[in-house]
Amino acid sequence: MESLWYFDNVNLFKILCPHKYDTFKENHSSSTYKKKDYIYFEEDTASNIYLIDKGKVKIGYYTEDGKEVIKAILTRGEIFGEKAILGIDKRNEFAQSIDNTTSICPVSKDTMYELMRDNVSVSFKIHKFIGLRIKKLERRLELLLFKDTKTRLIEFLNELCEDYGHDCEKTGDKVICHPYTQKDIATLIATSRPTLNTLLNELKEERIISFNRKEIRLLKTVA
Numbered sequence: 001m002e003s004l005w006y007f008d009n010v011n012l013f014k015i016l017c018p019h020k021y022d023t024f025k026e027n028h029s030s031s032t033y034k035k036k037d038y039i040y041f042e043e044d045t046a047s048n049i050y051l052i053d054k055g056k057v058k059i060g061y062y063t064e065d066g067k068e069v070i071k072a073i074l075t076r077g078e079i080f081g082e083k084a085i086l087g088i089d090k091r092n093e094f095a096q097s098i099d100n101t102t103s104i105c106p107v108s109k110d111t112m113y114e115l116m117r118d119n120v121s122v123s124f125k126i127h128k129f130i131g132l133r134i135k136k137l138e139r140r141l142e143l144l145l146f147k148d149t150k151t152r153l154i155e156f157l158n159e160l161c162e163d164y165g166h167d168c169e170k171t172g173d174k175v176i177c178h179p180y181t182q183k184d185i186a187t188l189i190a191t192s193r194p195t196l197n198t199l200l201n202e203l204k205e206e207r208i209i210s211f212n213r214k215e216i217r218l219l220k221t222v223a
Contacts, residue, residue, distance in 0.1 A: 030105050033097035039081075039104060044091045046084040048106045052076055055102025056179065058187075061093045070187045071137060073098070075179040082130055084109045085116075098184075144190055152189040153199050157209065161218055172220035173210075 030053060033039065039050060042061060050057075052074060059080055060070040071093065074080055080095055107115075116123035136159070143152045157176070164178045180188075186196040203209045210217045 030103055033102040033104065035097060035100045037097045039095040039097065040091055041094050042091055046081065046088050046091050048081055048108055049079060049084055049112050050081045051079050051105040051107065053103040053105055055097060055099035057102060058096050058098050059093055073180065073184050073188060085112060149189065149191045149195060150199050156185065156189050157216065157218065174218040176216040177214065
């Protein structure tokens with residue numbers, strides 16, 4: 001999520017940003033966005049891939065009755081708009097900044113093709129990233145369709161642990177230092193913030209987790 005998702009704990013911005021490469025850096029520039037600014041809309045031409053240097057971006061779409069559906073909330077080091085690489089000409093989703101200091105590196109698909117063609121490692125990372133993102137989106141859709149809210153939260157916490165977790169040597173707990181607010185998490189598991197607070201406190205009482213504003217711990221007794 002994913003993101004959804006750092007790619008194997010690798011910051012893709014550091015690998016793919018054109019200013020890292022002499023051939024492309026002279027013509028490269030970054031773009032900045034404030035909260036609620038759109039990077040692109042549904043039906044826009046898919047000509048760029050985007051790398052997040054700073055801030056957060058939400059990816060989603062609108063249903064026919066105008067309801068917003070959020071597919072992912074992405075943070076520093078992640079990429080989006082990657083469907084342009086696959087030959088898709090039009091966007092079927094929107095991308096919107098949800099941070100007042102979002103900085104993004106746009107990369108044309110032609111430039112990305114050159115980077116991938118000239119660097120086998122880059123090509124491999126991009127293809128693996130796309131595969132992992134599709135797998136996570138399929139899993140999220142399955143959870144939304146068939147699982148209750150508490151199960152969706154637990155699954156999401158497990159995803160967070162994979163992407164942002166580390167072992168606490170003293171206690172053996174899994175410590176998750178993540179970039180999401182409670183509002184972000186509620187959005188991603190399709191529930192309300194009050195319901196999320198209730199479920200987090202239930203999990204805390206059951207000694208499955210402990211949490212504060214900066215981190216969540218999956219307790220060793222149930223890990």
